[in-house]
Amino acid sequence: MQALVIVAHGSHLNPGASEPTHAHADTIRDAGAFDEVREAFWKEEPHFREVIRTVEADEVFVVPLFISEGYFTEEVIPRELRLEDWDPERWDSDGTSASEATLEATDVGKTVHYCGPVGTHDAMADVIVRRAESVTGDPDVGEGFALAVVGHGTERNENSAKAIEYHATRIRERGRFDEVVSLFMDEQPEVDDVTDHVETEDVVVVPLFVADGYHTQEDIPEDVGLTDDFRTGWDVPGEVDGKRIWYTGAVGTEPLTAEVVLERAADAGADVGDAIERVRLETGQQTTAVTSD
């Protein structure tokens, strides 16, 4: 038997924070690749602390639904899961390359394959592109478009900026979009100046966040100039400085993210059969609505 546990931040205040986690878990449940699938949270229940005891499988794949490596993936999650002998060195990562470490959860005596975060997996680049397709309604979007990948920046975590750059570079190399830029909320180049950083008339702006919250639904739309007051909403696409901004909201709400969760588990040795292909196909049929109001 094998179990999958998706660990995410969650919130005491905002019910939307855990919605993508539940949605991706449901997609994976329906794909039937694991005997058991659980979601667990830092701020909701089940807590990281108590999730592994809720599964019967002896082999548990833990996939962090986080954007980058850092405090949560390196310190909080392993500690709370009681992963014996954990050390961030076990991932041997350059900041975006963590894949897997096999450890034991001491309260239950189970084998835990602790995976790198969803946000740094190569397949996340596909999710960003899929997000651009969803928001424009054009499965071939690219020509005549710029793509801006937006993150926090280094203030909170150096690896967060690395993850943004990593995906932006990979998407740029594919040559699909006229331009691909990385922008940040708290450092240069800033998302506030998005229209200065691209030549094209159309720009898709994709925030690399797990869930929608005040950063993606309040700060960024105002910073970009899509609206003066987030409460009144904004248009998609919206006009700023004579350019059309296609603002997508958090990338993690894209259904295809479920596939990246599966990729992480598969990279760590989980037997997921053809679930990855099926999830890719099925999530292609459904796209999340990208509206603000």
Place this chain on the structure above:
Amino acid sequence: MSEETPATAVEALCERVERAGHVALDGLRVEKRADGYALETPAEGADGLDEEGLSAALAEVPAYVTNWHYWHRVGGVGTARRAFLRWCEHAPLEGDADNPGETLAPPSRYEALTDGLEREWGQLAITSRLAGETGERVYEVRHVDDAETAVGDLERLDGPRAARDLTTEDDRGRYRPLKTAPTLVSGWVLPHLSGSDLLETVEFVYPATVANWHRERGGDLDVDHWLETAHRQSGIYDVVDELPREAVEWMADACCVDSQCLRRREWHYEEDDHLSVPGGDGVFPCREPCSLVIAAARKWAILESEREQTWTVELTLSEKNQLEALLEAVADGRVDEIREADLNDGANRYRARYLRAKRAAEGSLFDETGDEDGA
């Protein structure tokens, strides 16, 4: 014979005896011996049976046979899943054999299962029923407040995931950050659940409660007390271990008592330093301070670091009483129940506005003692 033992159950049981040498469950024991098969129930026994004789004897005790068959299909001996489903229908739990308590043996349990056997799990009312003569069980879940309501008057939910959505908000549309708060909405029913759907539902509504309840029954609950949990915190929660000992009492009183949380708090200040606040009567235990309590503790740890001051305030006796009534009303979550024109209630909005207009027009009700002019 009034009720036929389904042939498949007899067959499955015989097969199992063939393979394992015996089966034993809930008072039924069937054994393969040198001189043939032996069958035993609390009421009767027979031995030296050939295969045909065994089948015939099993057909005489249908409740025992289909009961065995159902639990054989459930499987998972020793797991929380199996223990919970058995507890739901008041069946003896493995390991509890010496102390069956209020559990029921198959014939009387079957009688009761026809009407439905009930259990309460937090605010969930769970009914186990027999679904026909094969021994299959179906489970129904609804809110305990709806126990007497006709099924037709309840909103029929479509499976465990619908139950998860139900846990998000209380009946006033406010987000519920604590799943075990006694604020689960009522008015719905999940009928005809399988055992695994029942467990998934309970896991969504009250995560990890079955696992911890099961560990506790096995004497294996790993309680982390306040100090251990507080010391473990890092980042912005690093400060919570500075919360004074007495403040931990107040915190448990504020957050963990039965009126606020249905988990039974088993953690204390330290293993040998117990809190005096009651842990509650909940059926499932709380084994360590939850994330909500840790977040609240951070706030209180910071607030408790302030120095105390003496304040003076001029109030009539009724106004002093009114302040106390306001505090009570907010702490008990009673504010929304106070009628608009109930001016006898000190926490009435008009009364509060009047007090503010009269006593706090300049911003504060209180003056710090020691002001030069004593105003």
